[in-house]
Amino acid sequence: MLRTIILLSCLLSINALASNDKNINSDDTQYEAPRLAGDSLAIKPLVKSVSQQTVSLSDMFKNGNFKGLIRYSAQHRDTNYRSRESSAITNSVQQYSAIGGYLGYETAKFNNISLGATFYTAQKIGNNPDDRLGLGGLNEDGGTANSYAVLGEAYIKYRTEEHYLHYGRREMPDYRFVSLSNIRFSPYTHEGTTYENTMYDGLKLNLGYINSQKARNAEDFQDMVRSARVNESSIRGSYNPSNYTSGSYSGANKSMAMIGLALNKNGLSMEVWDYYVSDFVNTLYLYGDYNFKISKEFTLTTAAQYAKQQDVGNHVAGNIDTSFYGLKIQGAFKNGITLFGAYNNVAYNEKSYDGGTIFVRWGTPQMFNSFQVQDSEIAGTKSIGVGAQFELGRLGLIDNTVIRFRYANYDMPDSVNDRDAAQDRSEATFDFRYSFTKNDGFGIFTEMKGLSIQFRIAYDDFKTDYDYAAYIAKHGVSFSKVTDDFVDTRLYIDYMF
Numbered sequence: 001m002l003r004t005i006i007l008l009s010c011l012l013s014i015n016a017l018a019s020n021d022k023n024i025n026s027d028d029t030q031y032e033a034p035r036l037a038g039d040s041l042a043i044k045p046l047v048k049s050v051s052q053q054t055v056s057l058s059d060m061f062k063n064g065n066f067k068g069l070i071r072y073s074a075q076h077r078d079t080n081y082r083s084r085e086s087s088a089i090t091n092s093v094q095q096y097s098a099i100g101g102y103l104g105y106e107t108a109k110f111n112n113i114s115l116g117a118t119f120y121t122a123q124k125i126g127n128n129p130d131d132r133l134g135l136g137g138l139n140e141d142g143g144t145a146n147s148y149a150v151l152g153e154a155y156i157k158y159r160t161e162e163h164y165l166h167y168g169r170r171e172m173p174d175y176r177f178v179s180l181s182n183i184r185f186s187p188y189t190h191e192g193t194t195y196e197n198t199m200y201d202g203l204k205l206n207l208g209y210i211n212s213q214k215a216r217n218a219e220d221f222q223d224m225v226r227s228a229r230v231n232e233s234s235i236r237g238s239y240n241p242s243n244y245t246s247g248s249y250s251g252a253n254k255s256m257a258m259i260g261l262a263l264n265k266n267g268l269s270m271e272v273w274d275y276y277v278s279d280f281v282n283t284l285y286l287y288g289d290y291n292f293k294i295s296k297e298f299t300l301t302t303a304a305q306y307a308k309q310q311d312v313g314n315h316v317a318g319n320i321d322t323s324f325y326g327l328k329i330q331g332a333f334k335n336g337i338t339l340f341g342a343y344n345n346v347a348y349n350e351k352s353y354d355g356g357t358i359f360v361r362w363g364t365p366q367m368f369n370s371f372q373v374q375d376s377e378i379a380g381t382k383s384i385g386v387g388a389q390f391e392l393g394r395l396g397l398i399d400n401t402v403i404r405f406r407y408a409n410y411d412m413p414d415s416v417n418d419r420d421a422a423q424d425r426s427e428a429t430f431d432f433r434y435s436f437t438k439n440d441g442f443g444i445f446t447e448m449k450g451l452s453i454q455f456r457i458a459y460d461d462f463k464t465d466y467d468y469a470a471y472i473a474k475h476g477v478s479f480s481k482v483t484d485d486f487v488d489t490r491l492y493i494d495y496m497f
Helices: 002-017 057-062 468-475
Strands: 065-083 089-106 113-124 148-159 163-170 190-197 203-214 256-267 268-277 282-293 300-311 320-333 339-346 382-391 401-413 423-436 450-462 481-496
Touching: 203 468
Parallel strands: none
Antiparallel strands: 065 089, 065 481, 089 113, 113 148, 148 163, 163 190, 190 203, 203 256, 256 268, 268 282, 282 300, 300 320, 320 339, 339 382, 382 401, 401 423, 423 450, 450 481
16 A cells, blocks of 8 residues: 555656646635644634624624534444464454534624634434444443534633633634544534733734533533543552542543743744643643745745653652654645655653653644554654645646545554553555535645535554563563554545535
């Protein structure tokens, strides 16, 4: 599959280099090179916008705006397992199929204040066996596949050209570690207070106090420790066992204080973020990229990232002392082709929670090599990834179509002496998106009005030639099978209005 990806990318690249320069999309908007973050929606640029004011409370409610999404989504994962002793292959299938979406309303502004609310729902349709759970598309409480409906957004906000104060529950796409992770049926939504300031040109200050998070397939909001999916069996060092029930955190609710500063000017982007969850963990995240305008037709972007996580306060999850860093280079042609290569390295520390695994479950994992299934956050992971995205409509090959190929190798700590050893693995992905409303100027996850179809497939291959008996004898663990490979397919049919 890797050879196929390389061949198709080269063929399309040759066509891209031969195409005429296009600075304007077919809808007359200015073309901009993709700026991707993780495997979900792109981080939004700095925007100053002031919506229409109203003169009365009645006009405030009468002149508001609806937003909505009708979505059909299905996922299927077919996994092969290899017996530790006999090398015999067994198979497991997970799947879901649902229809639903969201419907929201936001009032017009009165004295710069507006109100909003959004309902999210996913209703079972088609085949959803209860013995094929685990993908998180539908609600899985009680060990069954369940439809769900939830008030995911309910907020009041104050907004001027330079100040944006928001209170309540809502989608938070712009805060890096706190973001949407919109890769199943519904995105994460969070509840709390946030403030953004853009009074200085190119500089954005972000402040937040986030109390809770709703998982993609959940009906309830949970505090920021439960949302991190802490597992008692992975804890290292001292902690209070009374905070756990059946291996899951059951202690007092913990909130997150957040601060971020983002500079975007003259092709340079720099960001500093800090997320402090009381008595749990502090996360420092640094990000920067720079655009080199090589020519009118080509932009080269270099990027770097670094994160550090440490336990704080009463350390309800024991010792946490880990970090990761990443480097990325991306080349974007104005005629619709983008190429990238990236490297990520996660620390390995057996005295830290789960050997140094990074807590990422408050949003989209920010690692450059976070792909369709592999997120590159596991302790000791060293990953190298490459990819290519082609706007086929912009290239004049197939109207209204974007495709993307990616491949990554994940080198894990796999020595017999490694307590937190894991299997080496690789992932190859293909993404396809077709829009009925735009010919070009969009990506795999771009939010846009109208009807669109997205198809995604990933093949993950795991190394299996290890001395399992020696590992079991040394560490006293027990298991009968290991993952051999799997195929993960996803389909989204969206109509956004």
